[in-house]
Amino acid sequence: MPNGSLDQHLFGKSNLTLSSSTRYQIAVGIAKGLAYLHEGCRDCIIHCDIKPQNILINESLAPKVADFGLSKLIGHDFSRVLTSMRGTLGYLAPEWLNGQAITSKADVFSYGMMLFEIISGKRNIEHGASTSSSMLIAEEIPKGGEVHRLFDPELVGDANPEELARVFKVACWCIQNHPDCRPSMREIIQILEGLKPVETPPVPRYLKLLADGQE
Template sequence: MEDKKANIIAATIIFGLIVFMVVARVSLRLSKAFFLIVGADIAVILAVFVCLVIRGRYHRRRKLLENKFVSEGRELRIEYSFLRKVAGVPIKFKHKELEDATDNFKALLGQGASASVFKGILTDGTSVAVKRIDGEEHGEKEFRAEVAAIASVQHVNLVRLMGYCCAPSGPRYLVYEFIPNGSLDYWIFPRKERGRGGCLSWDLRYRVAIDVAKALSYLHHDCRSRILHLDVKPENILLDESYRAIVADFGLSKLIGKDESGVITTLRGTRGYLAPEWLLQHGVSEKSDIYSYGMVLFEMIGGQRNVSLIENGIDRSQRKWNFFPKILRKKLKEGKLIEAIDQRLVEAGGGGGVDERQLKRLVYVALWCIQEKAKLRPNMAQVVEMLEGHVVIDEPPDTQMIVVDLLSMDDDDDGGGGDCDHRHYRPKITVMGSDVDCNPPTSTSSSFSMSVLSGR
């Protein structure tokens, strides 16, 4: 635009000088004054031409330099982006990029209490899962917890955070790699009505158990700050194209120092997977993750929720429940473990597809992991060694009682699995047998409402 204006001004000056010389020729004829005017005009015209030439050359050189800098800058940005990906550093996305990638957030993969996950495809063709965290205070806490926990860690069995989007107002977004086979719950619980998932074979279930143990061991022992996941459950364990386990969803995670034995935190988590010490408000540690992991092992073995409704009376007090770990322990003592496992595995392979040594090992590990006293539970590094057969596993002791979160006993047919916020909740604790009557008496000897129910 500036070049065009300069050319117009130059042409106007030259045209004006030529007209002036013609007028001077007519009025002054060939006098001395006329020749002086002609000489001055010619000098000015030459000066204008020289300025135009210099200006043109200057602009050509400037454009060449600009193009060179743009090209070098593009190469630097590509190199920087490549190095960020290699180093695993999350990329900051623009909201418009995520809108385009997810087709305006139409492909919903899953939804929780405070977040929704959408499938997307980036401009380079990479498939991603975009997690949208809603809510202001809770959303900010979950966003910070998740980024702090997962942004700097690299492990084959942990989900990879590719980037984030944090707008000044509105929801926050986390961009993860897309895991094609969904979450573990679709592969261990019968869900015919959903039309997806299936029955995971015994070999794959056992491998998933080892993968999850390795991921948690890495978080607990191999990071600069210990990372507590605090929401280990089948819904947060994903399966890749080879059915290897990927631990995801770090929205409730806590980072604690190497020298800290535990941390007091708000009681929030998922029904049926909360460790007793958390329910009793004694604080959490890596042993809380180990308890949750043990509960997941039971569900993988049985192909059912640990707490399930077996008699649905009209009166809420007449409802009865099954507690699967209690059943499995009873079958272990009777030497009939094969009767307690997911019957789809038995029917598919006639019982031959299940390695009974692996089954017994997995049951032992699960029972050790859910010991009521946290100090009796093994750490995750020991769990990995147990599952891989590097150490002999002693038979776990019988616990005096098994603590179960009564909030897992809601009206859902699946017997639990929902998220809950317990900030103002004082929990009720029960000891459950294989099937018990859900009508707990109260005790005035404790600040908590307790019931001691026998399974006999």
């Protein structure tokens, strides 16, 4: 892809500045791609490694989900259980670690972790950090805090606070500890496109563990 991968523009040196609206559309585009994998294919495809490095950006700044090396085909009834660990630390859903059955909600978790990075412009887990940027965000949301303070500085003057607050809420719902508490990718699309309201989420347990250095 002519514009490389998403992580280059979020964390690396890039001549391309992603505006607030572009990031929002990238988030929606990724959600649509995952919804197709989960529900549009004959068999459900779980990508298993959703992260900025695996999202490519084309000439129109549209995202493309890439690198299916760890992906897995399973039935829509989720009757098959994945037994081997797949994915990248920092994006792995808890069920990978505790032996629960793996469903498409594992991708939803990874997508939620990536949403924090898309909007904050910071990695969720950085060496030497006392806490995660996503934890700070999650603590502000239930209190009605000024989450705009946690936006990527490059978005100053450009950000749509209502849209980005919606993204943060979606991200918090995506990384709830129990898979059943997470929305489907189809529901996420409806929320991001303003077709469905989103309630204020509880602070995800995973982020509390991150802040305590227990991930």
